[in-house]
Amino acid sequence: MPPPLEKERIKQMQVTSSSFKENTRDALSNPTLQNSLKRLHTGFVSSRSRAAARMPEFELLRDQARDIKDHVLAHLDVYLEKFELQCQAHGGHVHWCRDENHAKDVVLDICQKANAKTVTKGKSMIGEEIAINDHLEANGIEPIETDLGEYIIQLRNEPPSHIIAPAIHVSKEQVADVFRLTHSDLDPARNLDEPDNILAEARAMLRNRYMEADVGITGANFLVAETGSSIIVTNEGNGDLTQTLPRVHIVLASIEKIVPTLLDATALLRVLARSATGQEMSSYTTFSTGPKRDTDVDGPSEYHVILLDNGRSDLLDSEFKEMLRCIRCGACLNHCPVYGAIGGHAYGWVYPGPMGSVLSPGLIGLQNTKHLPQASTLCGKCEEVCPVRIPLPLLLRNWRFLIYDRGLTDRKLTFGLSIWAYLAKRPMLYHLVVRWLIRVLALGARKKGRYKYLPGLKAWTQTRDFPAPQGKTFMQQWR
Amino acid sequence: MINAREEILSKIKAGLDPLQSRARREKSVETRLSNPSKHVIPKRAQLDRAKRILLFQQMAEEVAATTSRVSSLNELPETIIEYLNRHNLPSHIKTDTNPLLNRVDWAKHPTLEVKYGKAEDCDQNSVTVAFAGVAETGTAVLTSGPNNPTTLNFLPENHIIILPVSRLFGTYEETWARLRAEMGEIEKTFPRTVNWITGPSRTGDIEQTIQLGIHGPKRLHVILVEGNDEETG
Structure with a gap:
């Protein structure tokens, strides 16, 4: 049936x-x-x-x-x-x-x-x-x-x-x-x-x-x-x-x-x-x-x-102008690892894949479509096969800049990144925190050496285990 | 409220390079239209006559069309009858009124029923004369006109195209040049429809498996007719 x-x-x-x-x-x-x-x-x-x-x-x-x-x-x-x-x-x-x-x-x-x-x-x-x-x-x-x-x-x-x-x-x-x-x-x-x-x-x-x-x-x-x-x-x-x-x-x-x-x-x-x-x-x-x-x-x-x-006509006067060269062949969809994994419907509007992730925000606004430009590994395959050589990865990055400028970025992501940035700018503190963190994670995993669930990393642990760190940090070993 | 045409055009103009004035843009378009830029022509299609015919046949057959060659128009009825028999098809055709076919003595072959005009749903086999052929991809070029109904190219299940070898070119570009040469000012005389036909109707919409004959013809057969321009052109 x-x-x-x-x-x-x-x-x-x-x-x-x-x-x-x-x-x-x-x-x-x-x-x-x-x-x-x-x-x-x-x-x-x-x-x-x-x-x-x-x-x-x-x-x-x-x-x-x-x-x-x-x-x-x-x-x-x-x-x-x-x-x-x-x-x-x-x-x-x-x-x-x-x-x-x-x-x-x-x-x-x-x-x-x-x-x-x-x-x-x-x-x-x-x-x-x-x-x-x-x-x-x-x-x-x-x-x-x-x-x-x-x-x-x-x-x-x-x-x-x-x-x-x-x-x-x-x-x-x-x-x-x-x-x-x-x-x-x-x-x-x-x-x-x-x-x-x-x-x-x-x-x-x-x-x-x-x-x-x-x-x-x-x-x-x-x-x-x-x-x-x-x-x-x-x-x-x-x-x-x-x-x-x-x-x-x-x-x-x-x-x-x-x-x-x-x-x-x-x-x-x-x-x-x-x-x-x-x-x-x-x-x-x-x-x-x-x-x-x-x-x-x-x-x-x-x-x-x-x-x-x-x-x-608005796109014509924008950094997305090159998108108007598109002849709708679909090559960028066919070669895109993201499209290949999720198909077209997930993109949520008429135009899927890399060309859609660039075009849709331009036609129906960034508010509704802010996830699309993020849905790319920027591997560059789309640009490699585009018959009119649209620099799709570059245009996707341009949208990402605008998403940030307009404050449309995911809050959790911004928060996480700002913590990381704080630490990364302070090497002494960074090493201290990382040393402490891997020790805790190694202890927490006990003998199994992996985590089935980690708070804040649900997206990872949902589909695969998170390996527990072993030994010392890279910097400790390198010295 | 200004109308949409003006609104769209003014938005476009506002978005264009301010250094290129409208007058300069018009001039550059005029130049482009009067001397179309020379594009890259694939070497594959720059061949002598004999090789051109072979390339056309090879490319057409690659996309599931069939081809045959006859040395004169008089051989057409027999070739068509033989084709219809081979595929177990009824012995009647609907054909266009292209003057070329007027020279064919259909009456000598009473078993073949020949009707003229546009295609009806009940017509199973059509015969149409191509304006030209393109060896590069095995493509037939057909133009609509008083003698050439477009429906004959699409409605019947079996489509036979007559292509005089004198009109078989290497590239699409040469067929446009020929059309201009024959029709004069193309801006005024351009036919309602120009069809490039490359193989029979196909679809890959069911699980990406190629199948023939979804809406247009299931079979496409191209008969190449030898002879010089006088006889066949």
Whole structure:
């Protein structure tokens, strides 16, 4: 029997980053999640390294990707206006949205004007950021996620746990369970043991939804200023069916998605898939420009692009500006030892892993997210694999400085550190205290040589014993 | 209340380098758009014709597409029939109205039912003509237009792409150049949709195991058609 779904319910988009520590504890003791996370290394990580090795120019391509994004950010106002002009010239509509609520209302308005009953959706992180599904649902419009991973988590009523593999935390058995629960008019005795069966069922279920949808919403990997086009990169083909079949196509994009030309987009596409899944190129890369032309035989009659700011223009003028280079490949998540141990949900908001720990405080404030920049060993792996060379460890440290400056540091930690600092600045006293302390600890452990519990070190002793010190201090022996 | 557009733009402007005036930024953008910067082109794709064809086939087959080569358009019907038979598929196709296919004598092959137009849910097999191919990653480039419905690339379970070898390039960049050459001022004539297709539909969303044919085609077959530009271009 499936585990009761109710228990696992996490309301979409609710920020739970402030309970990061509790979230982490739950994640570490969740065997299904731990099992899924093990596959990260054999999957994405090794594929990326193979793809990078096969492309001798890969490091040059990364430098170039960084430079393109820097150039765009330095000329962002001009490029956005150019994009708008080109998009309109092809019959598209551009909607500038200052924040989440504004964007939600604009999307709802477009859907209502189209008399939409159902809306199909391709995968979009901006869609998650503005929680568009909840808003549509609350207004009587049914959103249907079409990316298989997104479809699964929509049925499970969960947020994504990875920016390119949203259902990475879900096991095959859990998918089968939620399919049985939701597709209740199908034969309950049907076989869903093999991934093939699950795939066939998802394909069949979503077919009709594509055909009947009134509006299709997709994200955008890039927006091209030169032509006014939006680009989506997918493997399933769901994004293309979503944006081709309904009468209205809405693109959810944020302002930093702009690139100057088709050639710039092409240069970035060479590093995107290789960094993300380790593919040479994703199955489907689609450039969309305006609604269908008069002579076209298919395609949407309306084409809308949402340009969302939601705090990004503030980041442009901050020490976190480089974060706006991010192309959302997910490489930093895949390679992060912390993400690998706790998965995406523990981070408590839309963007997990190193990129999320830098971006989320910038978008939703440090108060809610102050644990995230601390959730890193600063091992540097994320920066090593970032296709646009974002100095993620440095940016995480910048947040840590701000956390301290704003007095958001954990009090116990500050207190502990201040005692240590007091002693460390007084060597004679330090040696005296340490000598005394190890003697007491050695005596206290008696013959066992370890502690199962130590007051003030609960976080340590909960998962492992604390070894009792033996012999003399280092300084005593060294002398 | 000022509108969101002005608000966002003014916040962006306030955040930009004060030493770069708006006029200077505009000039630098204009320069960039009129002379797009030359990017790194992977050596892998800079090959002669024969090697280019082999690289395309190798890369496409690596991502689970299949390929075959024919020496002229006239061989297409037989190749398609043979492909459909091999996979136990019904002998009917939905195809685009690309002028290239007008030169194919379908009538000689009455067992193959040919329909034209956009894809419907019931269409199992589609045949579309690629605008170009990219050897670098085994990618087919398809453009929408009066003769080329986009739905044919995604709805049917089996997709056959016809790629004239005269349009098989090494890199994506060359396909953009060709599009500009054919469409004139791309800013005005850019097609509604340009699809880069690299292999059939796939997903790794169930336990990171790759499976084919989740929403788009389960099978992708690319037929490379020999001949010079006159015959196939």
